[in-house]
Amino acid sequence: xxRALNSVLxxxxxxxxxxxxxxxxxxxxxxxxxxxxxxxxxxxSYRWLDYLTNTIGxxxxxxxxxxLAVQYTKRELEKLGLDKVWLQPVMVPKWVRGxxxxxxxxTKGELNKVNICAxxxxxxxxxxxLKAKVIEVKTYKELVNLGEENIxxxxxxINRSWAQELVNTFQAYGGCAAERYKGASVAAKxxxxxxxxxxxxxxxxxxxxxxxxxxxELPLEERIPSAAISTNDAVKLSEALKIDKDLExxxxxxxxxxxxxxxxxxxxxxxxxxxxxxYIVVGGHLDSWDLGDGAHDDGAGVxxxxxxxxxxxxxxxxxxxxxxxxxxxxEENGLRGGRKYxxxxxxxxxxHVFALExxxxxxxxxxxxxHCSDLMFSKIEAWEPLFKPYLIHYFEKGGSGxxxxxxxxxxxxxxxxxPDSQRYFDHHHAANDxxxxxxxxxxxxxxxxxxxxxxxxxxxxxETITDEKEIKD
Amino acid sequence: xxRALNSVLxxxxxxxxxxxxxxxxxxxxxxxxxxxxxxxxxxxSYRWLDYLTNTIGxxxxxxxxxxLAVQYTKRELEKLGLDKVWLQPVMVPKWVRGxxxxxxxxTKGELNKVNICAxxxxxxxxxxxLKAKVIEVKTYKELVNLGEENIxxxxxxINRSWAQELVNTFQAYGGCAAERYKGASVAAKxxxxxxxxxxxxxxxxxxxxxxxxxxxELPLEERIPSAAISTNDAVKLSEALKIDKDLExxxxxxxxxxxxxxxxxxxxxxxxxxxxxxYIVVGGHLDSWDLGDGAHDDGAGVxxxxxxxxxxxxxxxxxxxxxxxxxxxxEENGLRGGRKYxxxxxxxxxxHVFALExxxxxxxxxxxxxHCSDLMFSKIEAWEPLFKPYLIHYFEKGGSGxxxxxxxxxxxxxxxxxPDSQRYFDHHHAANDxxxxxxxxxxxxxxxxxxxxxxxxxxxxxETITDEKEIKD
Numbered sequence: 025x026x027r028a029l030n031s032v033l034x035x036x037x038x039x040x041x042x043x044x045x046x047x048x049x050x051x052x053x054x055x056x057x058x059x060x061x062x063x064x065x066x067x068x069s070y071r072w073l074d075y076l077t078n079t080i081g082x083x084x085x086x087x088x089x090x091x092l093a094v095q096y097t098k099r100e101l102e103k104l105g106l107d108k109v110w111l112q113p114v115m116v117p118k119w120v121r122g123x124x125x126x127x128x129x130x131t132k133g134e135l136n137k138v139n140i141c142a143x144x145x146x147x148x149x150x151x152x153x154l155k156a157k158v159i160e161v162k163t164y165k166e167l168v169n170l171g172e173e174n175i176x177x178x179x180x181x182i183n184r185s186w187a188q189e190l191v192n193t194f195q196a197y198g199g200c201a202a203e204r205y206k207g208a209s210v211a212a213k214x215x216x217x218x219x220x221x222x223x224x225x226x227x228x229x230x231x232x233x234x235x236x237x238x239x240x241e242l243p244l245e246e247r248i249p250s251a252a253i254s255t256n257d258a259v260k261l262s263e264a265l266k267i268d269k270d271l272e273x274x275x276x277x278x279x280x281x282x283x284x285x286x287x288x289x290x291x292x293x294x295x296x297x298x299x300x301x302x303y304i305v306v307g308g309h310l311d312s313w314d315l316g317d318g319a320h321d322d323g324a325g326v327x328x329x330x331x332x333x334x335x336x337x338x339x340x341x342x343x344x345x346x347x348x349x350x351x352x353x354x355e356e357n358g359l360r361g362g363r364k365y366x367x368x369x370x371x372x373x374x375x376h377v378f379a380l381e382x383x384x385x386x387x388x389x390x391x392x393x394x395h396c397s398d399l400m401f402s403k404i405e406a407w408e409p410l411f412k413p414y415l416i417h418y419f420e421k422g423g424s425g426x427x428x429x430x431x432x433x434x435x436x437x438x439x440x441x442x443p444d445s446q447r448y449f450d451h452h453h454a455a456n457d458x459x460x461x462x463x464x465x466x467x468x469x470x471x472x473x474x475x476x477x478x479x480x481x482x483x484x485x486x487e488t489i490t491d492e493k494e495i496k497d
Numbered sequence: 498x499x500r501a502l503n504s505v506l507x508x509x510x511x512x513x514x515x516x517x518x519x520x521x522x523x524x525x526x527x528x529x530x531x532x533x534x535x536x537x538x539x540x541x542s543y544r545w546l547d548y549l550t551n552t553i554g555x556x557x558x559x560x561x562x563x564x565l566a567v568q569y570t571k572r573e574l575e576k577l578g579l580d581k582v583w584l585q586p587v588m589v590p591k592w593v594r595g596x597x598x599x600x601x602x603x604t605k606g607e608l609n610k611v612n613i614c615a616x617x618x619x620x621x622x623x624x625x626x627l628k629a630k631v632i633e634v635k636t637y638k639e640l641v642n643l644g645e646e647n648i649x650x651x652x653x654x655i656n657r658s659w660a661q662e663l664v665n666t667f668q669a670y671g672g673c674a675a676e677r678y679k680g681a682s683v684a685a686k687x688x689x690x691x692x693x694x695x696x697x698x699x700x701x702x703x704x705x706x707x708x709x710x711x712x713x714e715l716p717l718e719e720r721i722p723s724a725a726i727s728t729n730d731a732v733k734l735s736e737a738l739k740i741d742k743d744l745e746x747x748x749x750x751x752x753x754x755x756x757x758x759x760x761x762x763x764x765x766x767x768x769x770x771x772x773x774x775x776y777i778v779v780g781g782h783l784d785s786w787d788l789g790d791g792a793h794d795d796g797a798g799v800x801x802x803x804x805x806x807x808x809x810x811x812x813x814x815x816x817x818x819x820x821x822x823x824x825x826x827x828e829e830n831g832l833r834g835g836r837k838y839x840x841x842x843x844x845x846x847x848x849h850v851f852a853l854e855x856x857x858x859x860x861x862x863x864x865x866x867x868h869c870s871d872l873m874f875s876k877i878e879a880w881e882p883l884f885k886p887y888l889i890h891y892f893e894k895g896g897s898g899x900x901x902x903x904x905x906x907x908x909x910x911x912x913x914x915x916p917d918s919q920r921y922f923d924h925h926h927a928a929n930d931x932x933x934x935x936x937x938x939x940x941x942x943x944x945x946x947x948x949x950x951x952x953x954x955x956x957x958x959x960e961t962i963t964d965e966k967e968i969k970d
Contacts, residue, residue, distance in 0.1 A: 189534040417890040
């Protein structure tokens with residue numbers, strides 16, 4: 025071929041390619057605009073959340089409310105005209121708080137009431153409560169090193185303060201999770217009669233924050249009651265101990281662990297029109313702690329995930345792949361729903377290519393965290409500019425979500441929505457995790473952001489974001 | 498010189514330059530880390546805001562509270578060990594709301610109370626109130642086109658809805674500002690007896706949102722009362738008008754405009770140790786509307802600006818240039834403080850190189866908007882990566898702040914802090930703009946973000962960010 029003609033053809037080809045890429049980008053930009061506008065003007069997430077929180081309320085696994093939430097979300101998904109909606113049975117633990125807990129400390133004849141709550145999974149105190157001297161430690165490590173001679177017969181007060189200097193509050197939370205989760209089992213081994221853990225909260229206030237704890241392998245008869253104390257009362261107790269190290273603390277809790285009960289993951293699906301056997305999952309967890317109404321943790325993730333499927337439909341998108349919303353049961357104290365879903369998917373040989381979880385509150389979305397190979401990530405990262413008009417700028421490698429974790433393998437991309445984290449731990453697992461603290465627009469922006477990513481993943485498929493191994497095949 | 502030696506020398510030079518740039522960047526990164534950590538663990542902004550809002554309260558220009566705020570902030574600045582603290586006198590308008598407003602509409606004998614408030618600057622109704630039929634328009638433009646025949650003798654109800662589809666809520670606010678500001682003057686010309694304006698709010702609720710309005714050149718005797726109605730009640734009234742276009746609306750307001758009174762801008766300064774005659778200003782406005790306690794608008798900006806000077810000191814930074822905090826009086830209904838400050842600066846020939854305002858609420862900071870030349874902007878934009886660890890990603894050209902606007906000239910960079918905007922107009926100018934809706938960490942992150950930018954501008958100076966004209970000199 026003539027060399028000049030060859031050059032011209034190459035230029036035309038390159039130009040055509042650039043044009044088509046540009047058109048493609050334009051059309052993706054237009055689709056994202058439709059998705060965001062639909063969520064902000066005609067979203068359902070806030071209305072669903074209103075019902076889930078204000079009409080139903082807190083949804084601890086095994087409770088009546090949890091079952092009401094299963095029935096309600098199934099009903100609402102059925103109204104959306106999806107291709108399938110079903111319940112996936114799963115056995116879940118049933119722990120019940122019982123009567124409101126009581127706690128106070130007595131120093132120099134004065135009685136100081138404190139705001140406490142049982143940690144999830146704790147045993148009760150004796151019926152009349154228990155009273156003992158208190159030994160304060162600042163960290164789990166300090167507790168481990170303290171040994172029996174300092175602890176025996178006492179209540180261990182684990183007073184680890186929140187690392188306010190960390191911008192990402194989840195990092196600060198992670199930093200003191202061991203104190204809550206494992207503190208009681210260690211203290212019990214050293215002969216303690218109970219533990220009181222400073223609430224894992226970014227705020228100084230009067231709310232005690234519950235959360236799961238574990239006795240590990242500790243036999244039933246060696247277990248001790250474990251409670252959370254509000255941050256304000258943790259400060260007061262610590263101050264009081266400086267003046268009177270012999271003060272006595274009274275604690276009364278009547279929580280109870282029952283046998284496992286039957287519950288469900290709620291699942292809805294739009295079946296893909298091109299690759300129906302490739303699955304994309306979007307989800308949150310339906311259960312919540314019992315003190316508040318579980319609006320941020322994780323009512324927000326539930327209703328946003330439901331709205332992803334609805335927003336795809338409302339925006340006129342027909343997915344190539346099968347898109348599932350999965351409302352997981354029992355994230356808070358067992359992760360049974362997440363494990364069950366992955367187990368069944370494996371049994372059925374379902375190929376999951378992408379899973380996205382929203383479980384960090386219904387706050388203004390900032391982006392996503394991706395758990396996948398570097399190559400997969402670099403492909404996804406290229407979409408970031410499409411999100412710029414919506415002030416979504418955070419695309420980073422990192423964790424995803426607890427419920428989708430069990431789906432992990434080399435071929436799947438796991439992702440977590442990353443909303444602004446500043447307020448999350450003001451409410452997390454406390455009585456003030458309630459609907460009024462969720463902003464409608466922030467919630468809806470999150471739903472739109474999730475929908476947009478699901479749209480792109482579905483449109484361009486796993487083949488463009490697959491890992492090195494597969495590309496060589 | 499030997500050519501090989503020359504090459505080696507050049508490599509060494511380039512390498513040295515790269516190393517020094519890298520060290521400089523490292524040291525800037527370390528300084529920003531110190532600033533952020535100091536604000537989050539040892540900030541004063543939240544404590545100051547508590548006093549300003551809960552102890553003092555709403556601070557409308559000319560009110561006792563506004564004067565208390567002047568004295569309080571002056572006192573607090575004096576405690577910081579700045580080089581100078583002073584009050585700058587300025588005459589401000591004094592408008593007083595009077596008794597709580599009353600409004601209802603009567604349809605088919607039924608009386609429907611509505612939540613209303615006078616717009617700032619409005620005249621009162623006659624002492625017994627006024628009652629008239631209602632004509633609804635959707636926009637200012639529709640009002641302008643309606644003409645006298647449809648309006649005369651009626652109350653004009655300007656029911657412009659909020660553009661929920663816009664991600665930036667300030668854009669939506671700007672879209673309906675004419676309705677509130679100019680509606681009454683046009684309606685009055687057409688013979689209306691009053692106007693009721695749907696609250697400029699992103700939320701459906703019962704709060705009426707006040708804000709300034711103007712009669713323009715309209716003579717006193719032709720002015721008509723103008724009120725805001727809550728978004729919920731705007732919907733109700735609009736629905737009722739569809740059924741009964743002859744319904745009557747009752748409105749009673751007793752607001753009053755007094756003669757101008759003396760007030761003050763509050764100013765504090767750290768005098769620069771190298772270029773004391775170059776000024777950097779950071780500020781917010783001390784006045785607020787009277788319905789809430791002015792926590793977000795603009796108590797947040799006031800305390801953040803105060804903390805900028807304190808955080809510089811706490812972080813061991815000795816500024817080269819003179820850094821001033823200016824707490825402007827009367828942004829809400831006159832801008833007299835902003836104008837006065839610029840006027841005095843001009844008289845004294847003070848060279849201002851940079852001014853930063855925080856007046857968009859105490860929410861999580863997302864970045865800055867810059868009003869300056871493209872060249873200046875490109876230099877500033879190069880600092881954006883330093884802010885990445887703090888999730889600050891928004892560096893854009895655009896507006897800055899009302900109070901610093903009068904300082905504009907070719908040699909100054911004006912900037913506005915840009916916090917997350919989703920919740921701002923839920924509270925703006927309403928009774929729920931209160932302290933409890935400000936999150937401590939979000940506020941402190943804003944103060945740190947402002948301090949960091951001021952630090953960089955001061956360190957590298959205007960010479961590196963000056964405009965083309967000056968570079969040629």
